[in-house]
Amino acid sequence: MIRVIVADDHPVFRRGLAMILAAEPSFQVAGEAANGGELLSLLDRVAANVVCLDINMPGLSGLELIAEVHKRAPRLPVLILSQYPEKQMAVRAIRQGASGYVTKDAEPGVLIGAIRKLAEGKKHFSEEVTELLAEQFQAPMGQPHEALSNREMRVMVMLAGGDSVSGIGEKLNLSVKTVSTYRTRVLEKLKLRSNAELIRYALEHKLIE
């Protein structure tokens, strides 16, 4: 019996996934969480074989949450669910301890298969992510955006996704000046000159779609 914790802030997706799992004979939903706090609390209270974790839940960095889960339960594999095909985010998620990465537009069968693999101690990544990992391994600092800190990366992806500096400030509880500074640093490190170039860079490197 594979016991799965589902952590996602979208109630319909969360319930849908829980129902799909409940319909599979060898799976059982060990618990549901709508945010990071609930997930961590669940870890203390229920036994599970796999955690399905939405990387984009509100609150602070999904990467920090992965690291925290991995720290508290090092042998519990974490499967990241993502609404966006942010493949570089997959690499960072793996660095923080994730064992698998699946986008939410995947077929239910793919998701079930991924959970099963993780429960068996294996990993699950798409071909593209596997390629990225290989690239990382061969030339770890090869890509300019590897020089970005997690926070800079986060701001960069939000900018490339169309968020304004003030919008990012509101979401991250940072002043506009601070977000502007991150933006400037990102542009400098990536040798870009405008948001338009940043979007193109992000598209070329499959950081957004």
Next chain:
Amino acid sequence: MAALGEALSLIDGAIASTRQIASGLRPPVLDHFGLAAAIEDHVKEFERATGLLCDCDVQEGLELPRGQALAIFRILQESLTNIVRHSGATEAMITLIEEEDELVLCVSDNGNGLRPQQGRPAGGLGLVGMRERASAYGGELHVTSMHGRGTVVEARFPLPRRKERTA
């Protein structure tokens, strides 16, 4: 209830050790490894002691007068203490960043915010102390809080313009 009691005593212990540090001793990490390391260290310890999730991004390589580095560190300590004591938050974000001509420390949380007309004496939050530490180095402290959406403590210090600094 027993678990709650245990959690509270853990937090009290963390605050007590913070007070011990605050009462006089300079943290050795600050002197030997610099402000960034001291903050990261402190935040890690804070996470461990309180269970709050912290997202920390601090700028390395800052060259600050020791007194100023210590003042910033104390503001950070006090802000974190307030978060665990008053806010009901589960997450905090810590930022130390060098902007064009200012050095900024920003500590925010996802707690209850500060209610207006709370009747809590200013000293209860250490705001007066934090403001004094900031202004001792030409800085300003801003505390913003929209009730229910968390609190942001921002300390801004003037820095010589970049060009002058690297000359």
